[in-house]
Amino acid sequence: MSAKDRIREVNPEFYERYSKLEDTDEFWEFIVKPLRQSIRVNTLKAPLEVVVERLREEFELEPIPWVREGFFINVDNLAKVPEHGLGLIFGQEASSMIPPVVLDPKPGELVLDMAAAPGSKTGQIAQYMENEGCIIANDPKLSRANVLIANLNRMGVLIARVTTRDGAYFARFEKAFDRILLDAPCSSVGMIRKKWRFLEEWRLKGVIKYMNIQKRLIRAAYDALKPGGTLVYSTCTIDPLENEEVVDYLLRKTDARLEKIDLPVKTSEPVLEWEGREYSPELKKALRIHPNDNDTEAFFIAKITKPEGGE
Numbered sequence: 001m002s003a004k005d006r007i008r009e010v011n012p013e014f015y016e017r018y019s020k021l022e023d024t025d026e027f028w029e030f031i032v033k034p035l036r037q038s039i040r041v042n043t044l045k046a047p048l049e050v051v052v053e054r055l056r057e058e059f060e061l062e063p064i065p066w067v068r069e070g071f072f073i074n075v076d077n078l079a080k081v082p083e084h085g086l087g088l089i090f091g092q093e094a095s096s097m098i099p100p101v102v103l104d105p106k107p108g109e110l111v112l113d114m115a116a117a118p119g120s121k122t123g124q125i126a127q128y129m130e131n132e133g134c135i136i137a138n139d140p141k142l143s144r145a146n147v148l149i150a151n152l153n154r155m156g157v158l159i160a161r162v163t164t165r166d167g168a169y170f171a172r173f174e175k176a177f178d179r180i181l182l183d184a185p186c187s188s189v190g191m192i193r194k195k196w197r198f199l200e201e202w203r204l205k206g207v208i209k210y211m212n213i214q215k216r217l218i219r220a221a222y223d224a225l226k227p228g229g230t231l232v233y234s235t236c237t238i239d240p241l242e243n244e245e246v247v248d249y250l251l252r253k254t255d256a257r258l259e260k261i262d263l264p265v266k267t268s269e270p271v272l273e274w275e276g277r278e279y280s281p282e283l284k285k286a287l288r289i290h291p292n293d294n295d296t297e298a299f300f301i302a303k304i305t306k307p308e309g310g311e
């Protein structure tokens with residue numbers, strides 16, 4: 001049975017909705033195909049070249065084109081690799097390394113990671129900040145915040161303060177943060193490649209629930225952003241209501257601007273019309289990544305800036 005037929009059988013509503021985005025055999029195959037293992041080398045603990053040289057004695061590493069520290073690796077169980085336990089490498093999906101690259105944080109800055117657990121992106125942000133400055137790593141789910149703390153410890157992150165608030169809480173710190181990552185809770189279509197249940201459990205009402213949370217969080221993130229600062233909005237899903245709709249909402253409600261993202265990554269066209277809604281042509285600057293574009297998880301990434309002297 002083809003991937004398309006399996007998907008149609010398991011969740012016909014899912015098939016109906018996303019065949020309006022793309023309906024190639026390749027698209028459906030990569031929605032369900034198991035993911036390649038990838039790692040990020042943690043340069044907070046050792047130089048990149050040293051770790052890569054050591055790993056190459058045992059494994060094949062294929063560089064990920066859009067992140068210097070990222071590699072695909074031929075390993076079945078990362079937990080058995082000593083470098084993993086030591087925090088020298090971190091298992092992180094290749095497309096999920098893009099948002100921190102786009103955020104481009106600098107040493108000494110104040111950064112908010114609004115939905116941070118389990119912390120793969122917080123670790124990457126700390127790496128780019130060279131452990132100088134401060135990251136507020138927030139996640140309201142206590143069990144996930146515990147994993148976040150454990151991961152930050154293992155990665156040797158010294159500049160994070162972990163908080164467990166609803167992300168909207170940070171709106172009160174008006175214009176406080178140099179950079180903010182909102183890697184939003186979402187319907188996780190991109191994660192079907194890891195967990196089949198995301199396909200079985202997908203419902204449109206879940207998409208709408210997430211969209212409302214995302215709009216609330218992106219508005220709060222923008223309030224907390226300094227004029228001249230950068231906000232990156234990302235999800236690992238393909239639904240336009242959780243992606244273009246949310247960013248379009250921010251563009252309509254505030255003076256936010258979108259910046260072009262220039263990375264060596266294949267993308268699909270952002271959606272500018274969906275179910276009778278029209279979105280700003282500015283959204284062409286966002287990255288919409290379908291799983292078949294680069295054989296990764298699906299991702300959506302928008303780089304938003306607040307003008308100097310902005311609201």
Ligand SMILES: C[S@@+](CC[C@H](N)C(=O)[O-])C[C@H]1O[C@@H](n2cnc3c(N)ncnc32)[C@H](O)[C@@H]1O
Pocket residue numbers: 096114115116117118119120121122138139140141144165166167168183184185186213217
């Ligand atoms: C996509 S995951 C984040 C992944 C993380 N950034 C990483 O790279 O490891 C989304 C997170 O949002 C958190 N979350 C859910 N509701 C939230 C809210 N109201 N405010 C902030 N975070 C929330 C979830 O607990 C979940 O850990």
